[in-house]
Every structure is written in C-alpha cells, then in structure tokens.
Amino acid sequence: MIRTPLRPLARILRARERGENPDDIEAENRRRRHEEIQDRARRRAEGRLILMACCFVLAFGTVGVRMGALASGEPAEPRTQVLSAQIMSQRADITDRRGRVLATNLLTHSVYAHPHQMIDPVGAAQGLARIFPDLDVERLTRDFTGNRKFMWIKRKISPEQMQAVHDLGEPGLLFGPREMRIYPNGDIASHILGGSGFGNEGVSSAEVIGVAGVEKAFDAWLRDPANEGAPLSLSVDLTLQQAIEDVLASGMNVMNAKGATGILMEVASGEILAMASLPDFDPNDRPRPLLTGEPSDSPLFNRAVQGQYELGSTFKIFPVAQALDLGLINPSSGINAKAPMRIGRFLINDFHHYGNELSATDVIVKSSNVGTVRIAQMIGVDRQKEFLEKLGLFVPTPIEMVEGATGQPLVPPRWPAVTSATVSFGHGLAASPLHLAAAYATIANGGKRVTPTLVHGRQRPEGEQVLSPRAAAMAVDMLRQVVTRGTARQANVEGYEVAGKTGTADKPRASGGYYKNKVIATFASVFPASDPKYVLIVALDEPSVETAAGESRTAGYTAVPVAAELIRRVAPLLGLEPATDEILPTIAARFEPRVEPGEAPEIKLVANQ
Structure with missing residues (x-):
C-alpha cells in the first residue's frame, strides 16, 4: 500500500500562493490517515468475531448431532478402554x-x-x-x-x-x-x-x-x-485328577519306578477325566528344561502324550479283534501255538510253553506271542496296517495340547513279515499311552472310533465304525477273561467287572538294542465290562518289586495292582457302586504282590544261528 504524504509539495505551494495555512493540509491528511487505520482495524475485528462465531456454531452443532445420534441409538453397556488395553x-x-x-x-x-x-x-x-x-x-x-x-x-x-x-x-x-x-x-x-x-x-x-x-x-x-x-x-475332573495322582505316586514309590502315567477316559465321548504324568512340577514355579540327558528325565516331560513306548502285549487284542471282525476266527477257534516259531532267520518264542494249540480267547488270556502272530498272518500285512491306521496309531493324537503334535508314533518304514509279526504283539511300533487309551476306547465303544479330547461338552462328529459291534463285544469279553483267569488277576476288583490286558516291553537303548533289566509295564483296562464306560491306562517306567518268587518287573505284578487301587478309588467317584462292602486293605497291602503266574516280558526276536 502506498501511503499519501502528510505535506504534499504541490498543495503546500498552492496554499502559500493563496495565503492559506499549510499546516491545515497536514492536519487534514493526518485525520484521514487515522480514519483509514481505524476502519481497517474495525474490519479485522469484525472478521475475527465472525470466524469465532462460525467455530462455536460448528463445535456445538457437532456435539448436538452426536448427542442426537446417541439418544436415538439402541441402549448398550459401554465398554471402557484403558491405557495399554492390548497388554x-x-x-x-x-x-x-x-x-x-x-x-x-x-x-x-x-x-x-x-x-x-x-x-x-x-x-x-x-x-x-x-x-x-x-x-x-x-x-x-x-x-x-x-x-x-x-x-x-x-x-x-x-x-x-x-x-x-x-x-x-x-x-x-x-x-x-x-x-x-x-x-x-x-x-x-x-x-x-x-x-x-x-x-x-x-x-x-x-x-x-x-x-x-x-x-x-x-x-x-x-x-x-x-x-x-x-x-x-476342561473335561478333567479335579477330584479324579488328584486321586489318580495320589495313587500313582504311591504306586510309583512302592514299585520303585522311575516314572508313571495314568489316563482315565470316558468311552462314549472321548473326554479325558484325568491324565497324570509323574514326576510332575508346580506350574506356579515352572522349572527350566533340561539341556542334557534323556527328555524323560525332566519333570516337564509328559509321558502320557509325548512318551513313545513299545507297549508290548497290550497290542495283542488288536489283531485278534480284527480277525474276529473279518470272520477269520471266533473266540473258540483253535490257533497253532507251537513254539518256537520261525520267520525267516528269526525265532519267536513264548515265555511259557502253552501246548501246540490254544483257543483264540486263550491266546489273549495267556498272552501268547506265537498265537498272536499266527492270527496276524491270517489277516495279512496290508489289512493289518489299514486297521492300525484306523485306530489312530500312525499319527499324533489330536489332543488339545501343544505337546500332542510331538507324540508322533514311531512306525516302521517297511513292513516285511517279521515286522508284521512283532507289531502284532507290541514291538517295533512305539506309541504314547494316550494312543493306547484311544484305541481301547474304540473297542469299548462298540468299535466306533473315539478321539480323545480335553474340552468338556464340545459337539464332535461321530467316529468311524472301525470294528463291528459284535467283534468289539467279543474282544471286551476276552479282555475280561484276562482279569478273571489270566495275567491280570490282581485287577479283578470285586463289583466293577474290570477287563484289560497287561503288557511288559523291554526299554530300547539309545545306542540300539534293549536293556535286559529295564521295562515299560502297562495295563490297559475297560470297566465295567458288561457296559463299558471308562478306559484306564496305567504305565510304569522301569518298575521293580520283590515278590516271594524273587524280583519282578512284569506288568502283572507292578502296573496291575496300581490300576486296581485306582479303580477302587475312582469308581465310587464316578457313581459306580461296588457290589461288596468289604473293608478294603491299605494301599501298601494291596500293592504287596501275590505269588501268581504273572506276565513276563515278551521274548525278543533272536537271530537263528
């Protein structure tokens, strides 16, 4: 902006010529300048007032619109968001x-x-x-x-x-x-x-x-x-869980075992009511993982899910049940049990000589390796593999634990005749006790596939029919006879109709071969046998107990008494009333082995010299 001079020379000269006072011109120009300044200031102030008025109108309008929206919306409970809500x-x-x-x-x-x-x-x-x-x-x-x-x-x-x-x-x-x-x-x-x-x-x-x-x-x-x-x-029952852990700990101590596993599963739903692995730990003060030694030496190791064990004679019911389903045998069919049995350059023996022939039921009751292999040979390798796969013994269990995926069974890459034979009596294929529980639950469930779960009340699809109900019922009856007159007589808990199978398997060495004095003793049971509702698996790692006949490591003298005490303890908690009111002896007395024929470790394959 060009400012007008207060005393313009031309006007001053003209004013002097006319005899006027030049100061009046300066005063007039000064007055006009001040008026212009005042006008500009007034316009600026008015503009600011208008801008502020617009801002206030906009702000209060926004608040009003928001209040109207809240008032017209559906009522809902406000959710507070606090600092660091994500954490x-x-x-x-x-x-x-x-x-x-x-x-x-x-x-x-x-x-x-x-x-x-x-x-x-x-x-x-x-x-x-x-x-x-x-x-x-x-x-x-x-x-x-x-x-x-x-x-x-x-x-x-x-x-x-x-x-x-x-x-x-x-x-x-x-x-x-x-x-x-x-x-x-x-x-x-x-x-x-x-x-x-x-x-x-x-x-x-x-x-x-x-x-x-x-x-x-x-x-x-x-x-x-x-x-x-x-x-x-979860599907777990705290009372049952504590009972199983208490009995397992006592049994592990009495049987001088390195570790113990117990699984109690509901047959119809697959829900796990209790699952224990000893030794355990306090999750409030979780120990650090071991960096040396065997994984099972750590209390963090879950033997029930992560343990990969050859579960011995507990597997024998699988080929027998499959043969019953295929119509190849019936419970009274005669099976050639003459031992030893030769497969290629290998010999397969039984612990005792059972004669030249056994009924199919007695193959299970007496736990004959040779008789089981004969039945497996009737089935054939392909059908045997297909059946074991349907039982879920080739893949990790889909249990809702991150450790479940680590329990991948150790399945032989090749299945020649000798592998088929050893797998039939529980050697050469290593699986977890949870795999065994699911497979026994499938048999107890009328042959319908059972998938274990730790979530309570979840709707699950119906399992595949792996066995016919008739074959499954006959298999359970055979397991019942193992308890009444076979290798698991100490599990014949009066009033609860226990059915089951023992298994004693030598532990493999990390460097190859097997230990001569270390075993995994397992008892897989179903009760009550007349109407199977529950499956109980008990496995002891390296048990050893003194009997009247000397030191024993077999499942009949170690895992079976522990399982019997567990059934006595948990059956009433499950609503199963015993048929007797006898005063039960103490746990230590029940664990005192009786001098009865028990199951010894199965004989390993020996190369024919």
Whole structure:
C-alpha cells in the first residue's frame, strides 16, 4: 500500500500562493490517515468475531448431532478402554468340568530400579538382598553404582515384599502393576495346564502368554476379549485328577519306578477325566528344561502324550479283534501255538510253553506271542496296517495340547513279515499311552472310533465304525477273561467287572538294542465290562518289586495292582457302586504282590544261528 504524504509539495505551494495555512493540509491528511487505520482495524475485528462465531456454531452443532445420534441409538453397556488395553486384557480362567478353578489371574506388582535416582545405591542393594535372598548383593551394587538407567529387580512380588521394598525409602525403587497367572491347586494337572509366562511387558503392564499345555494351545482364545471373560472348561475332573495322582505316586514309590502315567477316559465321548504324568512340577514355579540327558528325565516331560513306548502285549487284542471282525476266527477257534516259531532267520518264542494249540480267547488270556502272530498272518500285512491306521496309531493324537503334535508314533518304514509279526504283539511300533487309551476306547465303544479330547461338552462328529459291534463285544469279553483267569488277576476288583490286558516291553537303548533289566509295564483296562464306560491306562517306567518268587518287573505284578487301587478309588467317584462292602486293605497291602503266574516280558526276536 502506498501511503499519501502528510505535506504534499504541490498543495503546500498552492496554499502559500493563496495565503492559506499549510499546516491545515497536514492536519487534514493526518485525520484521514487515522480514519483509514481505524476502519481497517474495525474490519479485522469484525472478521475475527465472525470466524469465532462460525467455530462455536460448528463445535456445538457437532456435539448436538452426536448427542442426537446417541439418544436415538439402541441402549448398550459401554465398554471402557484403558491405557495399554492390548497388554492388560485379562486372560480367561481355566476350570474343570464342574467349574472348579484350575488357573486364574491375580493382580500383583513388579519392582524395578532407576539407579540414577537413588540416594543410597549400596544401602538399596543390601536391603533388596535381605528381602529377596536369591539376589546377588554384589551384582546389584555394581549395577546401581554403574551407568545403568533402568533395570528389573523382580517381575512378580507379593504384597509383603512390596511393603518391605517400600519401607526401604529409596526413591529409585519403583513399582508397576501387572497381572500374574496362578494355579491354586499347585502341581495337580500340571502337565495338562502347562504353564504361562510374560510376553510383551512394560513397567505398568505385562502380557501373560501360555508356554505349554492347554495354556499355549488355547492362548489366543484365552486372551480374546470377544469371549467376554468366559472360562475354558476342561473335561478333567479335579477330584479324579488328584486321586489318580495320589495313587500313582504311591504306586510309583512302592514299585520303585522311575516314572508313571495314568489316563482315565470316558468311552462314549472321548473326554479325558484325568491324565497324570509323574514326576510332575508346580506350574506356579515352572522349572527350566533340561539341556542334557534323556527328555524323560525332566519333570516337564509328559509321558502320557509325548512318551513313545513299545507297549508290548497290550497290542495283542488288536489283531485278534480284527480277525474276529473279518470272520477269520471266533473266540473258540483253535490257533497253532507251537513254539518256537520261525520267520525267516528269526525265532519267536513264548515265555511259557502253552501246548501246540490254544483257543483264540486263550491266546489273549495267556498272552501268547506265537498265537498272536499266527492270527496276524491270517489277516495279512496290508489289512493289518489299514486297521492300525484306523485306530489312530500312525499319527499324533489330536489332543488339545501343544505337546500332542510331538507324540508322533514311531512306525516302521517297511513292513516285511517279521515286522508284521512283532507289531502284532507290541514291538517295533512305539506309541504314547494316550494312543493306547484311544484305541481301547474304540473297542469299548462298540468299535466306533473315539478321539480323545480335553474340552468338556464340545459337539464332535461321530467316529468311524472301525470294528463291528459284535467283534468289539467279543474282544471286551476276552479282555475280561484276562482279569478273571489270566495275567491280570490282581485287577479283578470285586463289583466293577474290570477287563484289560497287561503288557511288559523291554526299554530300547539309545545306542540300539534293549536293556535286559529295564521295562515299560502297562495295563490297559475297560470297566465295567458288561457296559463299558471308562478306559484306564496305567504305565510304569522301569518298575521293580520283590515278590516271594524273587524280583519282578512284569506288568502283572507292578502296573496291575496300581490300576486296581485306582479303580477302587475312582469308581465310587464316578457313581459306580461296588457290589461288596468289604473293608478294603491299605494301599501298601494291596500293592504287596501275590505269588501268581504273572506276565513276563515278551521274548525278543533272536537271530537263528
């Protein structure tokens, strides 16, 4: 903008010529200039007022529209979103089938340090070492007096520990809220639950994630806010689980076993009511994995799911049941049991000489290797493999645990005649006790395939008909006779009609071959035999017990008494009333083996010299 001069020369000269005062011209120009300045200021102020008015109208209009939308919408409960909601979203509880809590959350605190804000770093280190004895006072002192700006002290502390740290009065020690996962029942069902740990974490929050078991298998579900905190209901019954763990622990001690496994499964649904693996651990203080030695030496190892064992004579019912289904034999059919039996350059023997012929039922009752192989030869390799595959013995069980996928059965890559023979009596194919439980449940379920599960009440598709109901019923009757007059007579618990089969298999060496004095003793049972409802598997790792006849490792003297005590303990809890009111002896007395013919370890294949 070009400003007009206050004293323009031309006008000043003309004014002097006319005798006028030039100062009037300056005064007039100054007045006009001030008026223009005032006009511009007025227009600017008016513009600002208009702009502010528009902003207020827009803001209040927006609020009004939003309020109108809320007022006209459907009423709903508001959902609060807090800071760090992604991390702090609560993990759902895990309960047993009756709603009893197996895993839940607890609000606790962490403690961390800002060493640069400390007044007395040395005193703080000494005080923390008194509160937390596992901390190294010298290392804390080095860290507090060094250049570190931040360090964790403890990620989980109790209220008492928090108060003790607070009483130190050190401004450089700070607390952060967080959730922690607790297991109120301690080591009960520890292998099923698995455990949890911290994922993403900060000083004010921490993400709880599953690290094993169902905690990891259902990690996304347990953390999903869409479930609105609904608990995960497992098929496990806490009372049954504790009973099985208690009896297994006592039996493992009495039988001097290295480890033990117990599985109780409902036949009709496949739901696992209890599943134990000993030794176990406390998921509240989960131990570190072993870096050396055998995996089974670690308490974290789940023998029921991850263990790959040759399960011995418990497999003998499979070829017999298949032959019954195919119409190749009936329970009274005569089977050539003359031993030894030659296959190529190998000989197969029985522990005892059972004569030249046995009925098909007595092949199971007496646990004849030779008789079982003869029946397997009638079936043929292809049909044998197809049947075992239908039973689920070639693939990992689809159990809802991350460990389930690691339980891949060890299946022979080739099936010559000798492999078919050894597999028929439980050698050469290694599977988990859970595989065995599912296969026996299939037989007990009228031949309809049973898939094990740890989730309660889930709708599942009906299983494939693997055996005819008639063949399955005959197989259960044979298993019943094993208990009444065969190698499992100590399992004949009065009132419960137990049916089952023993199996004693030598443990393989990592370097090849088998141990001479280490076995896996297994008893697979079904009860009640007249109306099968439950399957119970008991397996002992390296048992050994003194009998009147000397030391014994066979399942008849080790796994069977433990299973019998388990049935006595859990059957009433399942609503099965015994037919007798006899006063039962103590567990130690029941485990005292009687001098009866028991099943010895099957004879391994020996090359014919």
